[in-house]
Amino acid sequence: AAKDGGRGRYHFYADDLHAEAEERSQLEEDLRDAISNGELELYYQPVVSVASETITGFEALLRWHHKTRGPISPTKFIPIAEDTGLIVQLGEWALRQACKDVATWPEDVRVAVNVSPLQFANPQLPAMVMKAIASAGISPEQLELELTESVFLSDNEGTDAMFASLKRIGVRIALDDFGTGYSSLGYLKKAPFDKIKIDQSFVRGATEQGSRNGAIIASITNLAHALGMDTTAEGVETMDELDLVRLHGCSHVQGFIYAKPMSAKDATERLASGLQADAHGPRSARAPRQ
Ligand code: C2E
Numbered sequence: 001a002a003k004d005g006g007r008g009r010y011h012f013y014a015d016d017l018h019a020e021a022e023e024r025s026q027l028e029e030d031l032r033d034a035i036s037n038g039e040l041e042l043y044y045q046p047v048v049s050v051a052s053e054t055i056t057g058f059e060a061l062l063r064w065h066h067k068t069r070g071p072i073s074p075t076k077f078i079p080i081a082e083d084t085g086l087i088v089q090l091g092e093w094a095l096r097q098a099c100k101d102v103a104t105w106p107e108d109v110r111v112a113v114n115v116s117p118l119q120f121a122n123p124q125l126p127a128m129v130m131k132a133i134a135s136a137g138i139s140p141e142q143l144e145l146e147l148t149e150s151v152f153l154s155d156n157e158g159t160d161a162m163f164a165s166l167k168r169i170g171v172r173i174a175l176d177d178f179g180t181g182y183s184s185l186g187y188l189k190k191a192p193f194d195k196i197k198i199d200q201s202f203v204r205g206a207t208e209q210g211s212r213n214g215a216i217i218a219s220i221t222n223l224a225h226a227l228g229m230d231t232t233a234e235g236v237e238t239m240d241e242l243d244l245v246r247l248h249g250c251s252h253v254q255g256f257i258y259a260k261p262m263s264a265k266d267a268t269e270r271l272a273s274g275l276q277a278d279a280h281g282p283r284s285a286r287a288p289r290q
């Protein structure tokens with residue numbers, strides 16, 4: 001690549017793009033075999049009740065341990081999986097595994113599983129959910145599905161029907177990353193979510209002077225509770241943030257202040273030992289970023 005701009009710079013840029021496309025198609029190929037190679041794992045992040053300060057559930061988060069590259073972030077491989085349609089298989093694997101894992105925990109502990117727009121558009125989803133619940137032998141209330149606002153972009157009958165058939169199964173449905181999408185209040189009116197997850201971008205910086213985030217968190221919380229929905233504040237890292245979301249009435253908290261996502265085995269131990277046993281408990285300083 002040339003350093004003298006002009007044509008040379010263009011070639012340099014093109015090479016970069018080429019390398020990126022190459023890496024992506026390599027990852028895509030490897031991702032196809034990740035399930036059968038046993039490279040996927042679910043990690044679990046505690047969801048904590050503000051009122052009782054106990055763990056009420058866990059969010060299941062996919063981890064990919066690539067055989068040569070090591071861990072690859074879901075923020076990198078989930079978009080690839082969505083673009084290629086692989087998310088349907090990955091999502092089914094995650095759903096089944098999460099149901100198996102929650103079956104080993106006390107009955108009042110829930111598991112939340114992320115469902116991508118492509119899965120939500122798949123007519124097989126309700127059958128798949130029912131099968132996962134039945135073969136793990138759990139009750140449907142133990143499973144919560146997390147949908148993002150993008151699912152409701154195509155505001156059509158298919159979306160409403162899918163929502164209704166999932167609710168009929170008896171699973172809970174949460175609206176994930178609330179406030180980051182196109183935030184039409186229309187679907188809040190129509191779709192009876194069980195929970196709204198307030199995106200961490202509102203929590204971040206909310207404690208700074210002059211921030212509008214606190215007012216936004218309070219309003220979302222009021223609205224959600226008026227509609228009979230729980231609220232989880234995502235990405236709470238500091239004691240100040242915890243105090244703030246508590247003050248604004250969030251019913252649940254999820255974030256590094258309590259725990260980072262952990263293996264199923266560690267989650268089981270955490271349930272047995274309780275929150276307070278965490279060395280990096282809520283009174284500690286800001287947890288290091290993952
Ligand atoms: P998400 O569903 O919003 O999950 C929350 C993300 O925030 C997780 O990132 C979690 O590790 C991170 N997080 C939690 N607490 C804190 C905190 O206090 N500070 C900071 N900085 N981050 C925190 P992760 O595990 O990297 O997952 C990223 C995204 O990938 C998820 O966002 C979700 O959209 C997607 N994803 C992960 N697993 C699955 C899956 O099984 N299926 C689908 N469709 N998507 C998944």
Ligand code: MG
Pocket residue numbers: 059114146176
């Ligand atoms: Mg989520």
Ligand code: MG
Pocket residue numbers: 176177197199234
């Ligand atoms: Mg989220």
Ligand code: MG
Pocket residue numbers: 177
């Ligand atoms: Mg997110």
